[in-house]
Amino acid sequence: MSRSALAASLLLLAAVPAAAEPGLTAVPFIQRPLGARAAAMGSAFTAVAGALDVAQYNPAGLAVLPMKSFTSTYLQSFGGTNYGYFAYGHPTPYGTFAAGVLYFNAGSMDLNLSDGTQRSVTSEEDTAFNLSYARELPMGFMAGATYRRLRSSLADTVQTSSNQGDFGLVWRSPLKGLSFGAAYLYMGQNVTYEEAGDPPPRTVRYGAAYRAANIPIASLDPSIDTREFDMTLSADMVETLHEKRSPRAGMEMGLEPAFLDRFAVRFGWIFERDAESFTAGLGCREGRFLLDYAFGLSKNFDPLQQLTLSFQF
Numbered sequence: 001m002s003r004s005a006l007a008a009s010l011l012l013l014a015a016v017p018a019a020a021e022p023g024l025t026a027v028p029f030i031q032r033p034l035g036a037r038a039a040a041m042g043s044a045f046t047a048v049a050g051a052l053d054v055a056q057y058n059p060a061g062l063a064v065l066p067m068k069s070f071t072s073t074y075l076q077s078f079g080g081t082n083y084g085y086f087a088y089g090h091p092t093p094y095g096t097f098a099a100g101v102l103y104f105n106a107g108s109m110d111l112n113l114s115d116g117t118q119r120s121v122t123s124e125e126d127t128a129f130n131l132s133y134a135r136e137l138p139m140g141f142m143a144g145a146t147y148r149r150l151r152s153s154l155a156d157t158v159q160t161s162s163n164q165g166d167f168g169l170v171w172r173s174p175l176k177g178l179s180f181g182a183a184y185l186y187m188g189q190n191v192t193y194e195e196a197g198d199p200p201p202r203t204v205r206y207g208a209a210y211r212a213a214n215i216p217i218a219s220l221d222p223s224i225d226t227r228e229f230d231m232t233l234s235a236d237m238v239e240t241l242h243e244k245r246s247p248r249a250g251m252e253m254g255l256e257p258a259f260l261d262r263f264a265v266r267f268g269w270i271f272e273r274d275a276e277s278f279t280a281g282l283g284c285r286e287g288r289f290l291l292d293y294a295f296g297l298s299k300n301f302d303p304l305q306q307l308t309l310s311f312q313f
Contacts, residue, residue: 025201026191029104036292036308040281041250042268044236047181047209058168058183059144062134071310095135102128140172164188182206207236228256
């Protein structure tokens with residue numbers, strides 16, 4: 001079997017563990033929602049700002065990152081595949097800088113070689129290195145961009161690399177708590193293994209978010225033992241190359257109970273995706289540490305489970 005034919009075969013095999021990402025694009029692993037908070041809210045995060053994990057949805061949201069932050073995420077996905085993500089964000093008077101590394105392993109497979117032997121190999125192993133920058137602009141606008149260097153290996157046999165970029169805007173409207181966002185993600189050259197390749201999953205996202213803070217819930221019900229209550233509602237439209245449009249919706253309810261700095265409950269829904277639908281999760285913050293958990297239901301696969309640990313300083 002020639003290397004070109006092998007590359008084409010491996011591209012088909014590599015698509016199996018990522019069946020949740022329908023379409024005709026390469027490296028679908030970079031689309032997987034990372035950051036348990038966003039994942040629990042149906043990944044409707046284009047207009048949400050101020051958290052490190054917004055970089056995957058709209059880098060402009062990094063502009064108002066409140067303090068230096070580190071985050072790490074582990075995701076157990078479909079078919080036994082695994083994701084790991086590490087990122088660091090650093091706000092400065094000149095804007096926010098961030099860097100991240102995404103790692104994907106699709107598990108092992110048995111490969112039948114042309115000489116009649118069989119060898120167990122890693123079916124797909126990918127790494128994406130991200131550098132982001134964002135800053136606030138006049139009139140409530142924020143702008144941000146990401147450069148991504150991607151490396152991919154199929155069956156320990158063929159390798160490739162590519163360069164990609166993201167760009168996004170967020171606008172905080174005059175109506176307090178209401179913001180709008182738009183982003184164009186995964187711009188770049190085709191991802192080619194030998195002679196076989198496909199374009200990256202170029203994606204347009206746009207959406208809105210509304211956050212109501214400091215809701216005096218205790219005055220409404222004195223029996224509730226909490227200092228403050230806040231709520232965030234979000235909605236996105238996601239348009240990926242060669243795929244149907246996918247609306248997303250999310251909700252977060254945050255409490256500040258007497259025994260914890262903050263506790264949050266989150267829900268979301270992903271529409272027009274056969275392998276994804278309802279999402280939910282929990283989050284808590286104590287001091288500078290944040291712990292978030294998310295899971296997503298699927299019609300055809302085991303549930304997705306994701307855990308994120310973050311530290312602010």
